[in-house]
Amino acid sequence: MADTMQFDLVSPERKLASVQAREVRLPGVEGDLTAMPGHAPVILSLRPGILTVVSAEGSSEFAVTGGFAEVSGETVTVLAERGVTKAELTAAIHADMVAEAKKVLDAAHPSVADAAAKMLADMEALGTHINL
Amino acid sequence: MPSLKDLKNRITSVKNTRKITKAMQMVAAAKLRRAQENAEAARPYAEKMSAVLTSLATAVGSSEGAPRLLAGTGSDKVQLLVVMTGERGLCGGFNANIAKLARTRANELLAEGKTVKILTVGKKGRDALRRDLGQYFVGHVDLSEVKKLSYANAQDIADDILGRFDAGEFDVATIFYSIFESVISQKPTAQQIVPAQIETDASAASTVYDYEPGDQEILAALLPRGVATAIFAALLENNASFNGAQMSAMDNATRNAGDMIDKLTVEYNRSRQAAITKELIEIISGAEAL
Numbered sequence: 513m514a515d516t517m518q519f520d521l522v523s524p525e526r527k528l529a530s531v532q533a534r535e536v537r538l539p540g541v542e543g544d545l546t547a548m549p550g551h552a553p554v555i556l557s558l559r560p561g562i563l564t565v566v567s568a569e570g571s572s573e574f575a576v577t578g579g580f581a582e583v584s585g586e587t588v589t590v591l592a593e594r595g596v597t598k599a600e601l602t603a604a605i606h607a608d609m610v611a612e613a614k615k616v617l618d619a620a621h622p623s624v625a626d627a628a629a630k631m632l633a634d635m636e637a638l639g640t641h642i643n644l
Numbered sequence: 645m646p647s648l649k650d651l652k653n654r655i656t657s658v659k660n661t662r663k664i665t666k667a668m669q670m671v672a673a674a675k676l677r678r679a680q681e682n683a684e685a686a687r688p689y690a691e692k693m694s695a696v697l698t699s700l701a702t703a704v705g706s707s708e709g710a711p712r713l714l715a716g717t718g719s720d721k722v723q724l725l726v727v728m729t730g731e732r733g734l735c736g737g738f739n740a741n742i743a744k745l746a747r748t749r750a751n752e753l754l755a756e757g758k759t760v761k762i763l764t765v766g767k768k769g770r771d772a773l774r775r776d777l778g779q780y781f782v783g784h785v786d787l788s789e790v791k792k793l794s795y796a797n798a799q800d801i802a803d804d805i806l807g808r809f810d811a812g813e814f815d816v817a818t819i820f821y822s823i824f825e826s827v828i829s830q831k832p833t834a835q836q837i838v839p840a841q842i843e844t845d846a847s848a849a850s851t852v853y854d855y856e857p858g859d860q861e862i863l864a865a866l867l868p869r870g871v872a873t874a875i876f877a878a879l880l881e882n883n884a885s886f887n888g889a890q891m892s893a894m895d896n897a898t899r900n901a902g903d904m905i906d907k908l909t910v911e912y913n914r915s916r917q918a919a920i921t922k923e924l925i926e927i928i929s930g931a932e933a934l
Contacts (some may be wrong), residue, residue: 522688524689524795524872524876525794526685527685540856542856542857553852553854554854554855555696555853555856556857557861580696580862580866582853584853591692591693591696
């Protein structure tokens, strides 16, 4: 079995990353998940959080705001609505994201308000996590 | 017959026009390249999205609890036509072709006794359809201030459409836009986005996935994104088509201006020669008379 797998991180506007990865840590809505080569096929929703890719050259981190991931034995594809490398994530961008989540929460229908509130909480937790 | 001065003025003015169309052609060519790159860059996401949607939809299928965005409302009485055109003209038949397709479709639907609602994206489509279909307009999205199309623009349009769908304002939504085939060929296209059209291809469901959380939840979360993605792809295609159409239209205009300049120059030279000949004849006959 190969010890690496193809990892792609794509946003609607462009491809953010495409590398051979040894492992990918994904922030799933129901808890984090680490995908390694040979993982059982799974499609999972992501919560806003940090996504870590470990490749032969070392590990890199991306901040994603939701989206979903498709994991199969040889590939991991993450479709993120918005993704930036952790180094690029500044307080300003984060504030922007939080503001957006707040807006969604305000406009949210009562039935999905819980989900929107969780989204905002996740977004804020993401900021604390990387000390902004 | 126009005087020499008139001819000279016309030649100068056509030359200026040619300079302008030439410049517009070059600008369109540069923009086209960028638009194509953008469309190219957006493709992986759209492809993946539709692949995942297909496998999910096949898994959930037409079971009872299928979301309305996939299963539809069970009726096709009220049709929403989203007509996406350019914000500007001077691009040959680009806007007119899209408007024509939408108009034909709207008239067909009206003849079948359906209710038609029209949402226009882009000023030119609104202007073209206002006269005969103006009473069906339900909204307009203005993108004239947008310098660079981003996913957020598509998201806004999608939110608008989905809001109307949730409010029960329509049953079926179709977008009208132009597919970019080449610089000289842009194909006006209609694509149904609500309810989502999934090709139920047996081979697509080859991998059996686990879903986390459940497949229903993921499908419900993905379908609105699928709509936004389809709109984003359409916007980008449209943008590329617009620039392609403008480029070839301006190329034609430049060539026509060149032809016109040649013709006018010949005419100018003829009349100048005629004037000289006339003067010579006058001088000679004057001298002979002495």
